Amino acid sequence: MLEIEIDGTKLTVPNGTTVIEAARSIGTHIPHFCYHKKLSIAANCRMCLVQVEKAPKPLPACATPVNDGMKVFTHSDMAVKAQQGVMEFLLINHPLDCPICDQGGECQLQDLAVGYGGSNSRYEEEKRVVPNKDLGPLISTDMTRCIHCTRCVRFTEEVAGMQEIGMAGRGEHSEIMSFIGMTVDSEISGNVIDLCPVGALTSKPFRYTARTWELSRRKSVSPHDGLGANLIVQVKSDRVMRVLPLENEAINECWIADRDRFAYEALNSEQRLTKPMLKQGGQWIETDWQSALEYVGNGLKSISREYGAESIAVVGTPHSTLEELFLLNKLSSALGAGAASFAGRYADARLTKAQQGATWLGLAIGDVAQSKAVVVVGSTIRKEQPLLAQRLRQAVKRGLNLSIINPMDDELFTKLSGKLIVRPDQMVEAVAAVVKAAAEHKQQTVPAEVADVVVSDDARSIAKQLVAAAASEGGRATVLLGNLAAHNPRAAEIAALANQLAAVTGATLGWMSEAANTVGAQVLGMEAGNALVKPRKAVLLFNTEVEFDSHDAQVALATVKQAEMVVAFSAFKHAGVEYADVLLPITPFSETAGSFVNMEGKLQTFNGVVKPLGDSRPGWKVLRVLGNLLGLEGFDFDNAEAVRKAALPQGEVGIAAKLNNAVNGVVVTLQPAGAGLVRLGEVPIYQGDALVRRAPSLQKTRDAAAPMVSLSAATAKQASVAAGDKVQVKQGDAQAQFTVAIDAGLAEGVVRLPVAHPKTVMLGAMFAPIQLTRA
Amino acid sequence: MSDLNSGLSPDSLAQIDREVAKYPAEQKRSAVMSALRIAQVEKGWLSADTIKLVADYLGIAPMAAHEVATFYNMYDRSPVGKYKLTVCTNLPCALSGGAEAGEYLQKKLGIHYNETTADGKFTLKEGECMGACGYAPVLLVNNHTMCNHMTPDAIDRKLAEFN
Numbered sequence A: 001m002l003e004i005e006i007d008g009t010k011l012t013v014p015n016g017t018t019v020i021e022a023a024r025s026i027g028t029h030i031p032h033f034c035y036h037k038k039l040s041i042a043a044n045c046r047m048c049l050v051q052v053e054k055a056p057k058p059l060p061a062c063a064t065p066v067n068d069g070m071k072v073f074t075h076s077d078m079a080v081k082a083q084q085g086v087m088e089f090l091l092i093n094h095p096l097d098c099p100i101c102d103q104g105g106e107c108q109l110q111d112l113a114v115g116y117g118g119s120n121s122r123y124e125e126e127k128r129v130v131p132n133k134d135l136g137p138l139i140s141t142d143m144t145r146c147i148h149c150t151r152c153v154r155f156t157e158e159v160a161g162m163q164e165i166g167m168a169g170r171g172e173h174s175e176i177m178s179f180i181g182m183t184v185d186s187e188i189s190g191n192v193i194d195l196c197p198v199g200a201l202t203s204k205p206f207r208y209t210a211r212t213w214e215l216s217r218r219k220s221v222s223p224h225d226g227l228g229a230n231l232i233v234q235v236k237s238d239r240v241m242r243v244l245p246l247e248n249e250a251i252n253e254c255w256i257a258d259r260d261r262f263a264y265e266a267l268n269s270e271q272r273l274t275k276p277m278l279k280q281g282g283q284w285i286e287t288d289w290q291s292a293l294e295y296v297g298n299g300l301k302s303i304s305r306e307y308g309a310e311s312i313a314v315v316g317t318p319h320s321t322l323e324e325l326f327l328l329n330k331l332s333s334a335l336g337a338g339a340a341s342f343a344g345r346y347a348d349a350r351l352t353k354a355q356q357g358a359t360w361l362g363l364a365i366g367d368v369a370q371s372k373a374v375v376v377v378g379s380t381i382r383k384e385q386p387l388l389a390q391r392l393r394q395a396v397k398r399g400l401n402l403s404i405i406n407p408m409d410d411e412l413f414t415k416l417s418g419k420l421i422v423r424p425d426q427m428v429e430a431v432a433a434v435v436k437a438a439a440e441h442k443q444q445t446v447p448a449e450v451a452d453v454v455v456s457d458d459a460r461s462i463a464k465q466l467v468a469a470a471a472s473e474g475g476r477a478t479v480l481l482g483n484l485a486a487h488n489p490r491a492a493e494i495a496a497l498a499n500q501l502a503a504v505t506g507a508t509l510g511w512m513s514e515a516a517n518t519v520g521a522q523v524l525g526m527e528a529g530n531a532l533v534k535p536r537k538a539v540l541l542f543n544t545e546v547e548f549d550s551h552d553a554q555v556a557l558a559t560v561k562q563a564e565m566v567v568a569f570s571a572f573k574h575a576g577v578e579y580a581d582v583l584l585p586i587t588p589f590s591e592t593a594g595s596f597v598n599m600e601g602k603l604q605t606f607n608g609v610v611k612p613l614g615d616s617r618p619g620w621k622v623l624r625v626l627g628n629l630l631g632l633e634g635f636d637f638d639n640a641e642a643v644r645k646a647a648l649p650q651g652e653v654g655i656a657a658k659l660n661n662a663v664n665g666v667v668v669t670l671q672p673a674g675a676g677l678v679r680l681g682e683v684p685i686y687q688g689d690a691l692v693r694r695a696p697s698l699q700k701t702r703d704a705a706a707p708m709v710s711l712s713a714a715t716a717k718q719a720s721v722a723a724g725d726k727v728q729v730k731q732g733d734a735q736a737q738f739t740v741a742i743d744a745g746l747a748e749g750v751v752r753l754p755v756a757h758p759k760t761v762m763l764g765a766m767f768a769p770i771q772l773t774r775a
Numbered sequence B: 001m002s003d004l005n006s007g008l009s010p011d012s013l014a015q016i017d018r019e020v021a022k023y024p025a026e027q028k029r030s031a032v033m034s035a036l037r038i039a040q041v042e043k044g045w046l047s048a049d050t051i052k053l054v055a056d057y058l059g060i061a062p063m064a065a066h067e068v069a070t071f072y073n074m075y076d077r078s079p080v081g082k083y084k085l086t087v088c089t090n091l092p093c094a095l096s097g098g099a100e101a102g103e104y105l106q107k108k109l110g111i112h113y114n115e116t117t118a119d120g121k122f123t124l125k126e127g128e129c130m131g132a133c134g135y136a137p138v139l140l141v142n143n144h145t146m147c148n149h150m151t152p153d154a155i156d157r158k159l160a161e162f163n
Helices: A019-025 A077-093 A107-116 A151-159 A191-195 A256-269 A291-306 A322-335 A349-354 A386-397 A424-441 A457-469 A492-504 A518-523 A553-562 A621-628 A640-647 A650-659 A711-717 B010-020 B025-043 B048-058 B062-072 B091-109 B150-159
Strands: A002-006 A007-013 A050-051 A069-075 A140-141 A165-168 A175-180 A201-204 A216-221 A230-236 A239-245 A277-280 A283-286 A310-314 A373-376 A401-406 A418-421 A479-481 A508-511 A538-543 A565-570 A580-583 A594-597 A602-607 A678-680 A708-711 A726-731 A734-742 A751-752 A769-774 B084-086 B122-127 B137-139 B145-147
Touching: A007 A019, A019 A069, A077 A107, A151 A165, A151 A386, A151 A734, A165 A373, A165 B062, A175 A538, A175 A751, A191 A201, A191 A239, A216 A602, A216 A678, A216 B048, A239 A256, A239 A424, A291 A310, A291 A565, A291 A580, A291 A621, A322 A518, A322 A538, A322 A594, A322 A621, A322 A640, A349 A492, A373 A386, A373 A424, A373 A457, A373 A553, A386 A401, A386 A492, A401 A424, A418 A424, A424 A457, A424 A492, A457 A479, A457 A492, A479 A492, A479 B150, A492 A508, A518 A594, A518 A650, A538 A553, A553 B137, A621 A640, A708 A711, A711 A734, B010 B048, B025 B048, B025 B062, B048 B062, B084 B091, B091 B122, B091 B150, B137 B150
Parallel strands: A002 A069, A310 A538, A373 A401, A373 A479, A401 A418, A479 A508, A538 A565, A565 A580, A678 A751, A708 A734, B084 B122
Antiparallel strands: A002 A007, A050 A069, A140 A201, A165 A175, A216 A230, A230 A239, A277 A283, A277 A580, A594 A602, A708 A751, A726 A734, A726 A769, B084 B137, B137 B145
C-alpha cells in the first residue's frame, strides 16, 4: 500500500494505482477524455495534467503511478493553467456546432469547456476539416469533431478483439477511420458511441431525433440473450428513443451488445399490432378485446370438448417475462393441456426428461472469466453471447486457456488453446473423446460408453488443460454448453457427456442460456421443446413465430396450418396472418412490468418504460382476462408483482433451489459420422427474437446479410461447386436457391445454412441431412 | 497493375519471414514496417490490397498495417515515377533553402508536390526531417540516396544524371 496526498487529503492506495484512480476513489474529479477504466492507458489527450510535488512540470494523472508519499495538486495554479492550455488546443480545431450536434448536452468536451475553456478563442486561422467515414448502419460520423483520444480504436482492439478502427496519417493530418472499404462489423460496436467523448461517433438510428435533455431515463433489462444486460431506456413523449447501458459490473460491465442497443427500433415499428384482429371468411377484421377473447375462449372450450385438451398446444418463447410465462403455463395446465412449451428449437425430448432442474451457467457471470480453462461446446459464442465472449477474451489475455468443441471454426478474435471442429452430428463423439482423454489422463476407469472413441491429440490437450486448471490452487475449470449443443438432436447425450467431463476433470458445467428468460421458464416448470412436432387442433402462440422459433420450420408450419384454431399473442403483425385465426396485441418488454431470470439465476425486475401502444396490453393482463373468461381458478392478480409472487413464492431462493445441470438416465450411443451432407443451421444473431428481426438498422449490418451456403473447400470440390456459384438446396420436399461461399472452418460434409431467416424458412431441420445440386 | 490482387512473390515472403524471425513468435506485428517496405519494393507502391496482404500475412488487423503505412511518408500509397524526389521541408531545411529547392524543382519539372511528370519519370514529394540539417537543403532519391546542399545548380546537375 502506498500513501498519497491529493489536494491535502491523505489516503492509502494499492501498489500500481494511478493518480486518476486514486483521486476518483476519494471523489476528486480530474478532467479527462482519453482515459477510460476499461481501456489501456493512452495519455494522449493531456487533459488530466496535474501538479505533483517535486515534478518540474505537470504530469498526466491517468499515466502516473502513485509513489509513496506523493503529493498531488489537481487545482493548483500549475495544474489549472496546464488544463486550460490543453483545452485551448483541443478547441482550436473543434467546430462550434454544438447546436446541431447530437452529443450536445451529454458531451464531455462541452462540459469541460465550460469549466476550463476560455470565453473566446485566440485562434483566428482556418480550422481543419475532416471527411466523414462510412462505419456501417449503426455508427454515424462527424470526424471534424474528433479530438483523437483513440478510445474507439482501443475499444475495437482490446474489447471487441479486432482493430476495426484506427488512426491513419500523422500530426495534423491524422484521422480516425476504418480500413478502406470496410465497415465496423463487431457485434458490440455500438459501445464506441458511448465511449466517444465528443460528437464524432454518434448513433445513426438516433441521429437528429431528440435532444438528450428532452429524454427521461428509465431502467430496464435486455430481453435478448441470456446475460440480461441492464439498460437505460430513454423515452420522449411515450416513445422509446434510445437505449444505453446501465453499468452493472457483475453482468454487463459498462457495455451492451448492438442488439441490446438498437433493437428498440422495432418497438416503434410500423409492423406493431395495435388492435385485436379476427379472421372471418378469410378476411382480417379489427375488433375489440372482449369479442376477440370470447372467440378464443369459446374456441378453446369447444375444441377441448370435442377432441380433448391434449389436442391443444400452448407455445411460448424464453424472451417473454416470467409473469407472462407463469400465466401461460398455468393456463395450459388449467386447460388440461399439460405444461406449456417454450424453446421450440430444442429437438431432443430425452434432454427435457433427463434434466434434474433448470439448466444454468453453473456459476456467477463474473466468475466465468476467473476460470483458468474454459471449454465452449457448441456455440457461435460471439453471436450468441457477445458480452460473455468479450469477458472470455479479456480473461484469455490474463492467461485463461480457451478451447472450443464446435461444428465451425469462426473467428473469435482471441487465442484458442485447443479446438475440435466436427460435423454437427459428431458433437457427441467429440465430447466423448475429451471425456476419454480426461479419464486416461487422470488414470481413472474410462466410462464404458466412450471406450471405443478415437482420441485425437487435440482432445487430449483440451482434457489436460481442464484437469490442470481444476487442480491448480484456487483454480477453476469450466465447461460451457451453447445453443448449438442445446439445439442438437442429440443434446441429451452431449449434456450427459459434458456432465461426465466436468465430473472427471473437476470442472464446473454451465449452460449459456439462449434467451433472457430461459432459466425462468424452466424454473416455472415449462417444457423445453417443440409442441408443434405433432398435429394439434388448437395452437396458442405466445410471442412465437413458428417459422423462426422452431427446430424444424417445415414441420411446425405444417402443424399450425392444419390446426382448426391458431391464436397468436404477438406484439407484431407477422407471418401468422397466413395461419392464425386470431391476433392478440400484447406489448413488448418496454411496455409491461415484468422480470427475467438470467443465465446465472439472477432475477431482474423492471417496469414498463412507456404506455402500451394502441390497444395492445401486457401479456400477463391478457392471460389473466382469458383465464377468468374461461372460468379457470387462480387468475385474479392486481399487478405484475402479485403474479411474480405467485410464480416465485420464495423469490430468488426458490430459483436457486431449482438450478441444476445434472442429467439422469441418458444412454450415450456413439455413432459414426453420417455419409451424406449435413446441415449446420445456426440462428443468425439478428434473427433470434421478434424484436431484432424488425430492427431496420440491425438488419442492414453484415451479420444480417442474406444467408449463403457455406462449405469447406473439399466439400465444395466434391459437389463440383465453387464460391459464387448458385446451388439448389433440398431438405425434405422443400428446395431453395442460394449462393455458395467457402468457409475453411467447416468439417467435410457440412453445409452451413442458417435457420430462422425469411429466405430459409421453407427448409427443414437445423442439423438434418441436406442435399445440394448445382443450379 | 494486374498483379495487385495476387499475393507477394516467394522472394518477398522469404524476406518478410526473415524479418518476422527477429521477434518473438507472438509479436509478428513488430515486423510490419519491414514487411510493408518489402511489399512496396516489389509492388512499386502500397495499394489497399497490398496493405491487406501484408496484414493478413502477419496476422494483424488491416487497419493496424494501414496506420503504419499512412504514418511514415516513405511508404507510397499511390503509384510513383521512376525517380521519387523527396525534398525536406522541415524547419532547418526550409530556412536554409529547402523551400526554394522545392519551388525550383516544381518549376523545373512542371509539377506540384505529390504529382508525377507526364512521362512517369519524376515524382515530387515533401519529406520530413532526414537527420542531416547541417547539409541543408537535403533531398532524397527513391528513399535511399541522400543528396546534400541542393542549391538550384546542384539540382540541375542531379537531374542531368537521370537523363
